[in-house]
Amino acid sequence: MVAYSFKKQFGPPILAGTKAQTIRAERAGRSRHARPGELVQLYTGMRTRQCRRLGEAQCVEVLPIKMDLIVGLVVAGDGWIREPGDLHAFAQRDGFPDWWELVAFWTAEHPGVDLFKGVLIRWQPLAPADALDIAGAA
Structure with a gap:
């Protein structure tokens, strides 16, 4: 089992x-x-006093990824994303309101890295907390 913080x-x-x-x-x-x-x-907050376990999920996909933050291009696996609406949707799946917020975060966290090569890890989404108590709603 692999942990991500x-x-x-x-x-x-x-x-x-x-x-x-x-x-x-x-x-x-x-x-x-x-x-x-x-x-x-x-x-x-792993490895800090504020560490909080959010949950466990099954990994569903691991793809090589390249992101060009200057041009506005994401290449993941055999596909690529360049249209503004698709970039925004990609950013939202990664927890950002839109592509520009992802770029701002990336620029602040990784100064000088405008072209990134790494991996995209996707997991089965966690069930929203209010969906977990279905039996209690009856």
Whole structure:
């Protein structure tokens, strides 16, 4: 099982099931990313006192990804995204309101990295908390 840590701002969209992917750099050495079919553990603040376990989900897809933040292009697997509406939808699946917010976040977190190559990990979305107590609603 592979664990992923997220900034606190991504906790609510992960718990709501609206963020079900993450973009990560390749891992080196013995460390590896999840593989399709494996469970992933999702946290905020891992390795801190504020660590919070958000849940577990099944990894459904791992794709190589390239993002060109200057041009506005995402290549994931064999597909590519360039249209503004599609870029916004991609960014929303990653927990951002739109593509420009993803670019602003990326620029702040990774100064000088305008062209990124890594992996896109997707998991089965977590069920929203209010959907978990279906039996109690009767």
